[in-house]
Amino acid sequence: MRLVFLLMLYFFCHLGYSQKSSIDTTNHSYRKELEKMYLQRTSKTTRSFKSISDIKIREEVSKSYIEMNEDFIEKIKKGVFVKDTLYSEFLNEIVQRLAIENTDFPQIKNTKILLSFSDIPNAYAIGDDFIIVTLPLLKSINNEYELAFIIGHEIAHNILSHSYNGLLYYAQTVHSSEIKKQTRAIEKRKYDKGSYASALYKEIVYGKRKNSRKLEQQADSLGFLLYRKAFKGYEHYAIQSLETLDKIDFEKDSLTIADYARFFSTEKLQFKAEWLNNDEISGYKYDKSVKYWLIDSLKTHADCALRTGFMKKEFQIHKTLEKKNTAIFDSVKKNSFYDYILGLFVIEDYGKSLYETLLFLKKEPENSYLKNLVYFNLVKIQEAQKAYTLNRHLDNVNPNYSQSYNRYLSFIRELRKSELNEFISYYSLQL
């Protein structure tokens, strides 16, 4: 990680472009400050576990909570969460507006909203008044109202203590005398242990997921009420945000052969069409039939169509006011693209960072920030290949990925050592 930061430091010291990342990826004081705040808040929650009378349930809840906290602190230390004035002001303003207009819920003002590097567009609440928003979410939404509803929804999760209640519900379920009795009976069986255990296991997991879907509906309802008070007249954006989320995984652009020919051709090494001839998916057929789990029963969230249907019916939402985006939103959205690809680099997802950078470079072929990111990602890919750890940083082809992404994944691995070296040299000259 140290090397990454040194590289990035070098990277940004040498850039002076308007479309550059403003995020300081080496802000160790922010990490310390955040860790301290996180420990303060969670220790208070840990103390509250004393009120759980059943010792086994208390132990289970406590153990899971500690594990979650350890994972979270590790992320803080790794620099996954970042501080930046532009985003902080924008996100905090939404939270403040929700707090001011919803005085019935004073805890809203305690909300600490964290910005996270990630490869997935997402927002989530973890309890203790923490909400996490990922950078790719910011680049995917259409306006601040959509984001305001999403944040309202996450605040609702915190208000309703869903994180804690979820742990408690699950611990109570698996420690119920009935489940224990059934498990003991299964263990005693000579034959068919697997079938009986499997049925019971499914029952528990489906029950947990069903409960999750119920909690999501609660958060949609309360979240909407909070949002409506703060953003009166723009209620339909709540529905629009769910529609946006529904389409968030659709790839909006792709890399064509011409793009590769443009990006991977130098004086010494001309682009070779054979680099792209390695389709490893279309020769296979993949079985899509349900094998073990009922997919619908496994979902933690109901489908967006169901959620929008429920909201429209429950709250009689109709299309109301339209509003042009603010300058700050436009600025956030624009920067989020650059910071998203930087974030992918920082979290060592070099493959995706390079792919997204190349997609971006199509639109801004002279952008040196992007060319530099191409260079740094290629260097990291080369290092990983030498160490035989490339698969930790570059996805493997997968039938669930787009054709464009799979082609890219094959392409990178198709390059020989000498060819990769040549492209690294080429992009190093662009620094």
Place this chain on the structure above:
Amino acid sequence: MKKYFTLLFLFFVSIAFSQVQKLGALSSGQFLDSAIIYEENGEDVWGYLLAYKIDKKSREVYELEYVVLDKNLNKLTSAKFLEGMFDTLLLKFKIELTFVKKIKNQLIIGINDKANNTELAARVYINHRFRTLNLDTFAFSKEFVLEDFKMIDRDYATGTNTTIDDFWNVQQLIKTKGNYLFGFATPAYNPKAVAYVSEQRHKDKITKSIKSFAVLDEKMNIVWKKEINAGDSKIFDEYSYFDSDTDVLLLQKYRHGTKDKEPRSIEIYNLHNGDLIGEMPFLDAKYLIFPDRAEFTKDNVAFYVQLYDNKKMLYEEVVGFSKVIFDKKTGKELNRDHFLWENFKPHLQITNKYGEYDKYGKILPQDFVLLENGNTLIVAEGYKSKRSSEILDLFMVELLPDMSIKYFKKIDKNKISLQNINAAGIELRQYGYFDFLYKQKLNNREEYVFFYANNEREGSKYERRKNPSWVLGIITFVDGEFNYDKLQLTKKASQIIPGKAKKGYVRLIEVGSDDVEMRLEKVNY
């Protein structure tokens, strides 16, 4: 991004609650076995099949699951079914995959029962049975066995027991490197007594009573069949599978009872129609010869054979090897060149004709690659046969078509001492004591990778065993040049186990204290 892969528990997400973990463990599968599925031509990996034991339904009936993965480890399909297994009080068996062969849109999955808790374990493979998977519809067939090349369905239900009568006459199949399977007919003389007493005294009678062998397609139809051992002559042939490619089938033949000078040969058959194309008798004008292995090119098959200059073939008296090239179409011998250990002389100070050099030991080829230009790549290893034999360095050699040396390099390795194992080089190779692992094509050009493993820890035997430092040696032959690289396998918190993967890749299973990560890594060339 990481493809975490737990070999023991396939299905269940990790959940912190112990009660659920217990249920998850009870209801999930126990890893049984895995097999690599090759493309029809045998050159590249097509995918993998993993077998799990899901449940025990009755004393001899289990619920199994097969999971089929593509060459990038993506799941293609899976299915569960009941499977019977032979079991006795004296011998404990387990189910294992015999082979998995892809032919057109079918996978043919062979399984057998293997005794695993006696000294005989390595030899008891019984109850050979099969299932096919249609790769278009993902339909698994019923299980079946073959008797005299006829399919007999097997059905299992809770409570089914398997007896010796159920499998005594079933045939075992061998996967060829072409689009076919190969098998010998059930011997007409097949006394069950050999299950309890030494097979040796019945051996000739059994061999003589095998009246045919055949090549089968993916539907178990006979493509061609050859009758052998007609009548009750005292002269009879014992065949065994030697090798194959997409065009030819090589069978080793031993003619019993003959007065011929040499009763052994390798017959070359057209794999598609059974025509006998040619034969390579184990004869040479100057040496006794014994085939080591065959390598194939588009037009030719090259036999790499051991050369002996005495009347008896004593393993320690090999004087070199020969490359005997046959035309695959005509079956005619095209060329025969010898390479004697003495030919190493410009590079090694060979002190006798059996390959001794200095006080070092000897060199034994581990594998060969025949290039289209007639050159041969050889990976060889040094060894010293003594009370506790030693495995020494690795040698990469490229020979020109006339068997003169074009390239020679010694790669230093840490010496391995084999406690109380005094054996000849060929025996050490048979038992897998050498460090060389396998070779593989890197791509569709004539570029190859050779892998070996070595414990580089210095110090006492105890120290080397207690704190090993295993490395994977990676030798690539690219653009006509050799390159050398190493990957540390023993790490502070994990151990990496390398394995075969698709062309140009190596499969690494990294076992840590908390998880098992399987990943395909591109060979760095």
